[in-house]
Amino acid sequence: MTSKHPLNKKRLLLGITGGIAAYKAAELARLLIQDNIEVQAVMTESACHFIGPTTLQALTGKPVYTQLWDESVSNSMAHIDLSRATDVILVAPASADFIAKIAHGLADDLLSTLCLARNCPLIVAPAMNRQMLENPATQRNLATLQQDDVTILGPAHGAQACGETGPGRMLEADELFKAIQHFFQPGRLQDQRVLITAGPTFEAIDAVRGITNLSSGKMGFAIAKAASEAGAEVTLISGPVCLAPPPVKKLIRITSATEMLAAVENESKHCDIFISVAAVADYRPAISHAQKLKKSDDHWTLALVPNPDILQYVANLPNPPFCVGFAAETNDIEKHATAKRRKKNLPLLVANLAQEAIGADENTLILFDDHGKHTLPRAPKITQARRLIEHIASLYQA
Ligand SMILES: Cc1cc2nc3c(=O)[nH]c(=O)nc-3n(C[C@H](O)[C@H](O)[C@H](O)COP(=O)(O)O)c2cc1C
Structure with missing residues (x-):
């Protein structure tokens, strides 16, 4: 799991959580790989109900990690190693549950643990039913993430898988791809x-x-x-x-x-x-006294x-x-x-x-x-x- 990637090749850890929009993560992975970005997929257990790890493995050419307790990882430190071997973590889709977890620093599965252990930027693309999104708890959690310097992409407004219409749709794969391309562009003051x-x-x-x-x-x-x-x-x-x-x-x-x-x-x-x-x-005062000056009834002039x-x-x-x-x-x-x-x-x-x-x-x-x-x-x-x-x-x- 050590970084054997070519110099200058950008590395992205794609976290996928349990929501219908998980299918869009496959297209996103394809676009990123086509753009020569190295993608390591990590899925929550719920995400695996929506899309098979085999799809992501085939698209990224790398094993997909899903378990904190993974005996195939030599030092059992996937939660640290994976977060060190990446330039950015993108969680797309980010479920309401996952957003709540990282807003509170919970770490009870591989993806949330490596988000907590990361030393790189974190970007999330929320995807959920409009009422889940509008719930004050989710709004509080998103505000917390913003304060914690997590970048939030979307969500968009539109038709939802549940049949309702409103805010909560995950951005489309090409929109997320463009945001990542922008993220990897050298800044206006690069290395100054x-x-x-x-x-x-x-x-x-x-x-x-x-x-x-x-x-x-x-x-x-x-x-x-x-x-x-x-x-x-x-x-x-x-x-x-x-x-x-x-x-x-x-x-x-x-x-x-x-x-x-x-x-x-x-x-x-x-x-x-x-x-x-x-x-x-x-x-500044001409003299700074080491001891507290005592109050008196006299006028006091401060030089x-x-x-x-x-x-x-x-x-x-x-x-x-x-x-x-x-x-x-x-x-x-x-x-x-x-x-x-x-x-x-x-x-x-x-x-x-x-x-x-x-x-x-x-x-x-x-x-x-x-x-x-x-x-x-x-x-x-x-x-x-x-x-x-x-x-x-x-x-x-x-
Ligand atoms: C059919 C189905 C669709 C779901 N879609 C979403 C969704 O779009 N967004 C969301 O936040 N949760 C959704 N959920 C609920 C999550 O899967 C559930 O909260 C789960 O615990 C999330 O786990 P994770 O955050 O570890 O991936 C859905 C559940 C089911 C059964």
């Missing part, structure tokens, strides 16, 4: 090294108090995800945030602006593109000193990477953004309205570059991040 800063910084006053801001890190984390999707090797340097880590090569957590600068000094030596999204505190300008540091390097700055403004957005771009000599500056963007799940972005001003109308931050990465890739490659 992208360094991103995100979140706020926290500048300690004493052991328990500090100066920070309302940045949630959502925009920076979304950009890190979008850059990874575009094939970049992403290093993300993040201030204190409460977000699940995106799929990046390296995540460095820091607290203060000084720590962020030290991490950026290290990492910017090896990057092609630098995207400065973090809301770095402009000032502040300016923090280093991290973006300026990178932009002024002898061989600077392609630098993208962010500006969060409450007013006169265009005036402040163009002034900041000019002062720091940046090829691209991204501006947004602080009161609409900070902490929110959606925002409007206004991009300023040598060609002028481009507005990305209000949308979820991940959509904006993908649009921004497209824009950066176009400028960077020009």
